[in-house]
Amino acid sequence: MDKVSHISNMANIYYVRQNMPLGLGHAILKAKSFIGDEPFVIALGDDIIYNPEKPVTKQMIEKYELYGKSMIGCQEVAKEDVSKYGIAKLGDKLDEATFQMLDFLEKPSVDNAPSRIACLGRYLLSGKVFKYLEETKPGKNGEIQLTDGILAMMKDEEEVLAYNFIGKRYDIGSKFGLLKANIEFGLRNDETKEDIKEYLKNLDIEKV
Numbered sequence: 001m002d003k004v005s006h007i008s009n010m011a012n013i014y015y016v017r018q019n020m021p022l023g024l025g026h027a028i029l030k031a032k033s034f035i036g037d038e039p040f041v042i043a044l045g046d047d048i049i050y051n052p053e054k055p056v057t058k059q060m061i062e063k064y065e066l067y068g069k070s071m072i073g074c075q076e077v078a079k080e081d082v083s084k085y086g087i088a089k090l091g092d093k094l095d096e097a098t099f100q101m102l103d104f105l106e107k108p109s110v111d112n113a114p115s116r117i118a119c120l121g122r123y124l125l126s127g128k129v130f131k132y133l134e135e136t137k138p139g140k141n142g143e144i145q146l147t148d149g150i151l152a153m154m155k156d157e158e159e160v161l162a163y164n165f166i167g168k169r170y171d172i173g174s175k176f177g178l179l180k181a182n183i184e185f186g187l188r189n190d191e192t193k194e195d196i197k198e199y200l201k202n203l204d205i206e207k208v
Contacts, residue, residue: 023143025133037127039064042146046173047121048181049073049165056165060124063098063163070129070153071161072101073122075169083107085118086147088162097164101154106147117162120169129153 014034018027028042041057049056056073063071074088087108091100104119105112123146133149154160170181183200186192 021143022138022141023145025136025144025146025149028146028149029130029133029144032130035127035130039070039124039126042123042125044121046171048170048172049120049122049167050170050185051165051167054166056122056167057124059165059167060122060163063161064124067094067098067161069159069161070125070150071098071123071163072104072119072150073124073165074117074119074162075164076116077118079110079116082110082113082116082118085120087113087115088117088119089114090117090162094161097166099162099164101160101162103151103154104147117164119162120165122165123150125150126153126158128158132156 016030016034018030020026024044031040041060043057051059060071060073072088077085084107086104086106088099088101089103089105091102093099099117103114105114108114129149132152133144133146136144136148136152138144139148150160170184171177172181183196186196
């Protein structure tokens, strides 16, 4: 009970409902009345990123405080996986982990990919993005895409950075990714790790 009470006091959480599935950009627009012109973080729920020393959101906030620019969290992916992600075209290097973003392509072929730097579910954006999302015309299935709003902002000379974050990423949008994350987080937990180790050690895979 103490743990539940502690969690409930860690943050004030407010919900806004997206009543129709009209794209990520449409969902973000629903939060405009909460955010106004302030910079804000978007953390997509199908990506969990583990870094026990400095969470990715904190890493990005520190970079924002340094450069004052919107940014997208990225990591390098295997060549054969570039067609699964939005891939960044990089410009000038600001530091070891931060680059100017010139463009990004949504799920390009291996031959057309400008890099192997994939945009992975973490954004820190200026409140200016709302203006561009409001002006974005709906695309396929009437959806407003966040990427279209960001690209429009970039074309209007609003610089966006690519930040190569530090952390282990779990894609829990897949069944196997979700299972893997649960097992590995369980093995990191002092209350559960020994039981999980024992269970896995004694598991007869052929009989499951």
